[in-house]
Amino acid sequence: MEKATFAAGCFWGVEFKLGKLPGVTSTSVGYMGGKTQSPTYEDVCTDETGHAEVAQVEFDPKQVGFEQLVRKFYDIHDPTTLNRQGPDQGSQYRSAIFYHSPEQKAVAEKVTADLNKTRFGGRIVTKIVPAESYWKAEEYHQKYGHKHPGHHCTL
Numbered sequence: 001m002e003k004a005t006f007a008a009g010c011f012w013g014v015e016f017k018l019g020k021l022p023g024v025t026s027t028s029v030g031y032m033g034g035k036t037q038s039p040t041y042e043d044v045c046t047d048e049t050g051h052a053e054v055a056q057v058e059f060d061p062k063q064v065g066f067e068q069l070v071r072k073f074y075d076i077h078d079p080t081t082l083n084r085q086g087p088d089q090g091s092q093y094r095s096a097i098f099y100h101s102p103e104q105k106a107v108a109e110k111v112t113a114d115l116n117k118t119r120f121g122g123r124i125v126t127k128i129v130p131a132e133s134y135w136k137a138e139e140y141h142q143k144y145g146h147k148h149p150g151h152h153c154t155l
């Protein structure tokens with residue numbers, strides 16, 4: 001199994017959509033990329049901790065490749081809006097790929113460059129950065145789209 005971590009706005013929708021891919025064996029939502037230890041949702045919502053809302057997935061690379069995950073990530077959100085997805089604004093809603101290996105970094109850079117040329121006209125603002133400490137979000141955020149059908153983010 002491997003891990004992949006993506007920030008694409010509200011983490012509920014990202015987790016829900018990535019979790020549907022064959023080969024994704026588990027998902028969770030949390031916070032990454034900030035300076036505060038053990039942040040809460042309320043902390044992150046202040047837009048002062050530096051964290052992004054992220055979906056972290058475990059996947060079987062024999063069933064789904066990291067490139068497929070990256071392409072799906074770009075399909076489910078607008079990577080051209082800085083710190084915003086739909087009505088959600090703030091750096092916690094930024095677009096980012098947090099890579100867990102040099103191989104993931106290379107794939108993320110290749111796919112991003114390709115899509116920037118072919119689909120997004122050079123407007124992608126997604127950051128490709130090393131994975132940092134992952135702080136799992138509160139239980140009521142986990143699997144939100146499954147617990148509340150039709151009430152997950154509008155990704």
